[in-house]
Amino acid sequence: MARNELILNGVTKRFGGLTAVDDLTLKVEEGQIYGVIGPNGAGKTTVFNCITGIYKSEEGSINWRGKEIRGMTPYQIVRRGIVRTFQTIRLFSEMSVAENIMSGRHIKSRQRWWHGIVHTPASRRDERENWKRVEQQLDFFNLSEFAATPTNSLPYGIQRRVEMARAMAVEPTLLILDEPAAGLNDKETLELLQTIFRIREQGVTVLLIEHDMDMVMEATDYLTVLNFGKKIAEGTPDEIQEHPDVIEAYLGSEHDDDE
Ligand SMILES: Nc1ncnc2c1ncn2[C@@H]1O[C@H](COP(=O)(O)OP(=O)(O)OP(=O)(O)O)[C@@H](O)[C@H]1O
Ligand SMILES: [Mg+2]
Structure with missing residues (x-):
């Protein structure tokens, strides 16, 4: 290998x-x-x-x-x-911490675009798997208490953690x-x-x-x-x-x- x-x-x-x-x-x-x-x-x-x-x-x-x-x-x-973070923070500033981490999952998702509209069993399975992975990252980066908080209201150091959590969510x-x-x-x-x-x-x-x-x-x-x-x-x-x-x-x- x-x-x-x-x-x-x-x-x-x-x-x-x-x-x-x-x-x-x-x-x-x-x-x-x-x-x-x-x-x-x-x-x-x-x-x-x-x-x-x-x-x-x-x-x-x-x-x-x-x-x-x-x-x-x-x-x-x-x-x-190969997944990266940037020198300057690039988060979706009005979205929550969990949603930002989820955006990393969607990068790697196997779904076809129409699955999001018609809710196939495969897309529901993917979504469940995605949320599980988001929760793991929230936990790993000690971010669970901020899961629902928009990233732009968080201190800089925590935003940096969110960026790494999003990158790690891509596995x-x-x-x-x-x-x-x-x-x-x-x-x-x-x-x-x-x-x-x-x-x-x-x-x-x-x-x-x-x-x-x-x-x-x-x-x-x-x-x-x-x-x-x-x-x-x-x-x-x-x-x-x-x-x-x-x-x-x-x-x-x-x-x-x-x-
Ligand atoms: N898109 C670009 N167009 C033109 N020049 C660029 C571009 N990107 C970088 N450069 C130039 O290339 C050189 C290397 O830049 P780079 O950003 O890679 O440096 P760096 O080592 O990351 O510096 P820093 O520690 O300041 O982040 C610099 O002279 C920079 O101005
Ligand atoms: Mg640089």
Whole structure:
């Protein structure tokens, strides 16, 4: 059986004259928590957009479970088990928490559109299964008390949890998180870390972008560091923290920000 392995080989994405991702090669292994870090504008989100089919890279190959997915539509890629969250929250703000999580179920639903109108036995079975899965996510993300609350009336940290719950409701094998700790306080960040470990325990491989260095060094097994679209280093968190190019490019620029 094909392993849940993601292999990027020579991926290049340009916007006009700008090479946002430059000949990127990396391999995410099954069961890993894999981090992508780098300064602002390094090309991290663009890599995720190429993997999830939002952009098509001009060059290279993106191989998931032994199949080429470069050029597939976002929907086809979701159907293959790759699900993401976005850097900025994208919830249906006036819908309840439960309805937002349900929207993730509908992405993967097997139903034909007319089943919703004529209520076939298959559609009723699907709906029952969907609500069961929504309840599981409410429980897993500790959101049950907010099930009926519109997401726009909830604090930011809880909205972030709803986004992850919606993604998990799609039952991914690869979960892609774009800066999940952004805007979270220390306590929420610690909870997020625990949640990511619990997600991995369910057999889900996790690929994440993160600016919070403490968090990323705690969370990940392996890291790739980008700068100006190019990979400048890869390794375990310990190796990366010692890497002179990374200190120069990433940690160096962070120090500049503080001054
Ligand atoms: N749709 C687009 N059109 C033109 N340029 C783009 C587009 N998307 C991204 N870019 C450019 O590509 C480069 C990489 O952007 P990207 O958003 O991938 O960076 P990032 O590493 O995610 O940064 P951040 O940490 O700020 O989120 C930047 O120079 C950005 O301005
Ligand atoms: Mg980004």
